[in-house]
Amino acid sequence: MAAKKTAKKAVKKTAKITVVKLWTKVELSTLKKEYPNTDTQKLAKKLKRTLEAVRFQAKKHGLKKTKSYMQSLYKAASKPAAKKVAKKVVKKAAKKVVKKVVKKVAKKVVKKATKKKR
Numbered sequence: 001m002a003a004k005k006t007a008k009k010a011v012k013k014t015a016k017i018t019v020v021k022l023w024t025k026v027e028l029s030t031l032k033k034e035y036p037n038t039d040t041q042k043l044a045k046k047l048k049r050t051l052e053a054v055r056f057q058a059k060k061h062g063l064k065k066t067k068s069y070m071q072s073l074y075k076a077a078s079k080p081a082a083k084k085v086a087k088k089v090v091k092k093a094a095k096k097v098v099k100k101v102v103k104k105v106a107k108k109v110v111k112k113a114t115k116k117k118r
Contacts, residue, residue, distance in 0.1 A: 028061070030046070030047065031043070036069065040058075
C-alpha cells in the first residue's frame with residue numbers, strides 16, 4: 001500500500017519548463033561596453049535580465065570589472081566605517097576632556113569655598 005502512495009507522488013511531479021531568452025548582439029555589445037565600469041545590478045535592470053544571467057555572460061565573454069571601479073567600491077564601503085571609528089574616538093576623547101575640566105573646576109570651587117570659611 002505504501003508503494004502505491006509513493007508511485008502516485010512521483011507521477012504528480014512534473015518538470016518545470018524554463019524558457020531561455022537568447023542574447024542579442026545589441027545586448028552583448030552593451031554588456032561588453034558597460035560591464036567593466038557599471039554596477040552589475042543596474043546593468044541587469046537596464047538589460048532586463050537577471051543578475052545571474054548578466055554575471056554568467058560576463059564570465060563567458062571574459063569580462064571583468066576594472067581596477068579603478070573596484071577601488072571606488074572599496075573606498076565607498078570603507079568611508080562609513082571610518083566615520084564610525086572617528087566618531088567613537090572623538091567621543092572618547094571628549095569624555096576624557098570633560099572629566100579633566102570637571103575635576104579642575106571642582107578643585108577651584110573647593111579651594112574658594114575653603115578660603116571663604118577661613
